[in-house]
Amino acid sequence: AQKITQTQPGMFVQEKEAVTLDCTYDTSDPSYGLFWYKQPSSGEMIFLIYQGSYDQQNATEGRYSLNFQKARKSANLVISASQLGDSAMYFCAMLTGNQFYFGTGTSLTVIP
Amino acid sequence: DTGVSQDPRHKITKRGQNVTFRCDPISEHNRLYWYRQTLGQGPEFLTYFQNEAQLEKSRLLSDRFSAERPKGSFSTLEIQRTEQGDSAMYLCASSGLAHNEQFFGPGTRLTVL
Numbered sequence: 001a002q003k004i005t006q007t008q009p010g011m012f013v014q015e016k017e018a019v020t021l022d023c024t025y026d027t028s029d030p031s032y033g034l035f036w037y038k039q040p041s042s043g044e045m046i047f048l049i050y051q052g053s054y055d056q057q058n059a060t061e062g063r064y065s066l067n068f069q070k071a072r073k074s075a076n077l078v079i080s081a082s083q084l085g086d087s088a089m090y091f092c093a094m095l096t097g098n099q100f101y102f103g104t105g106t107s108l109t110v111i112p
Numbered sequence: 113d114t115g116v117s118q119d120p121r122h123k124i125t126k127r128g129q130n131v132t133f134r135c136d137p138i139s140e141h142n143r144l145y146w147y148r149q150t151l152g153q154g155p156e157f158l159t160y161f162q163n164e165a166q167l168e169k170s171r172l173l174s175d176r177f178s179a180e181r182p183k184g185s186f187s188t189l190e191i192q193r194t195e196q197g198d199s200a201m202y203l204c205a206s207s208g209l210a211h212n213e214q215f216f217g218p219g220t221r222l223t224v225l
Contacts, residue, residue, distance in 0.1 A: 004154075033212065043219060045155070045203065050212035091154045098168040100145065100214075102154030 003027075004094050006103035013082045014111050020067070021077040021106045023092030033095040034075040036066065039105070040088040048090075051075060082110045116217035118204050124223045125194055132190045133220045137206030144187050145214070146179055147203040155203055161187060194224045 003026040013019035025034065036048040051059045051066045059066045067076040079086055087110045092103045117136045125131050137144050142163050147155035158177065160168040163184035176194075181187040191198055201221050207214040 035212070035214070037216075043201070045205070045216035047212075047214060047216075052212075093154070098160045098162075099170070100147075100155075100157050102147075102156070104152075105154050 004092055004101050004103040006092055006106050008106045009104075010107045010109070012109050012111055013079075013086075015084060016081055018078060018080045019082055019108065021079070021090050021092075021108065023075045023077065023103060025073050025075060025092075025094045027073075027094065027096050029096045031096070034066065034068070035093040035095065035100075036064070036075075036077045037091045037093060037102075038086075038088045039091060045091075049077070079108075084110050084112060086110050116204055116206050116215050118202075118217040118220050120220055121218060122221045122223075124225065126225050127194060127196060129194055130190065130192045131194055131222065132188055133202055133204075133222075134186060134188050135204030135206075135217060136186045137204070138208075138215060139185075141206035141208050141213070141215075142184065143207045143214075144181060145205045145207075146187070146189050147205065149201045149203055149219070150199075158189070191222075194222075196224045198222060199224045 005024045032053045034051045038046045049059050049061045049064045049066050051068045058068050063080045065078045089105045091105045094101045119134045144161040146158040149155045159179045161181040176192045179189045201219045203219045204217045205214050
């Protein structure tokens, strides 16, 4: 079975602090991709970061980094120096074969 | 080209009616995806096209749902005999050769009365 699990329904972080959003995945395929998306209250899905299963190094995109631990099947998103505009829903997703599987999301609130 | 567009943005229909949504991907993208998202949930994969070929369709998808991409450019998603449970946001996304380029449209919000 293919599955993405996000165990944190809601998270709070102080502005300028770092926060980690958890994601674990389950697949028997050796080739897969892991993604994080941001969905603000306006509804659009915004691509943040991607990690391929064969990538040796953790992906980074500006203030976003993906902590990829293949043996533990985890792909946590780290947001450094949180900003008020980071308040949104965050979805972890996995691509395997031709299908995408999304988690249930984590709602992040940045406190001034 | 400013991104993926979807039309209409909102659709209200009565139960039993048919509805059709359109998605225009980013012009150079050959991959196109349809998703459904209900409140408080992540997007649920519906179907995938590479150019005009429909290569993947979710087993959860009812036979009332059909999608086309006749010329490998825009795509349509049709729902026949709509039910109240079909009420959701329908999202379209496109990507190029690398799946990590996936970009989403603004979605079509369907309300079935």
